Amino acid sequence: MKRKLIIAIDGPSGAGKSTLSQLLARRLDYININTGAMYRAVALAASRAGIASDDCQALEALCRCIRIEFHRDNGVERVWLDGEDVSEAIRTPQMSLLTSAVAACAEVRQAMVGLQRQMGAQGGVVLEGRDIGSVVFPQAEVKFYLEASAEARGKRRYDELTANGLEVDLQQTIDEVKARDSADSAREHAPLLRPEDAVGIDSTTMSIEEVLTQMLAVIEQRINDGQEA
């Protein structure tokens, strides 16, 4: 039987992490964990409860009493918060900015990292985020660092939001992507960084299929290496 690996995908927003981790998970019959969606669910719960994004104590208490789950619906990953499907509600530009602030809180990170480790403990899992290979699963057998130019990432986000019927401005979306990158990279706790042992892929001019093929080749190689060892 093939080994069930832990696959970590890190990188800035809009680099293609969500799409590729879903495709990889489907191809390998693994579980897919979108950790950004978990931080987004916390941010949504905080905004509904009227908790400020810098009130780490209140956020910590909130994390203890909310329930975040992933369910697959017709092959598509959906995020549930306390029994409600919040997959769309967590994706607005306002929620993106709020999430970046909430995710800077050490107590929130501790709670989410604990959950992520539980969800991935058995292996056979693809996790995507900012600190998977560096903090959550430093022992992951395969680590990718996916990036692309800020313009390409902003354009992808813009296409995604407009496809969902939101009216947004392209330049403003690019600027927001850049602002979020700086906040995620400059924060004190678990900032976005490229693990030394990660395979770097720049997807600026690549199609999703090209990136997927490259990733599958790396994974296949690791599975074979493990079987020979």
Ligand code: DC
């Ligand atoms: O991947 P995303 O855009 O859905 O992530 C939303 C925010 O959550 C982003 O600002 C960074 C933060 N995040 C994080 O700090 N750590 C993770 N593992 C995943 C996301």
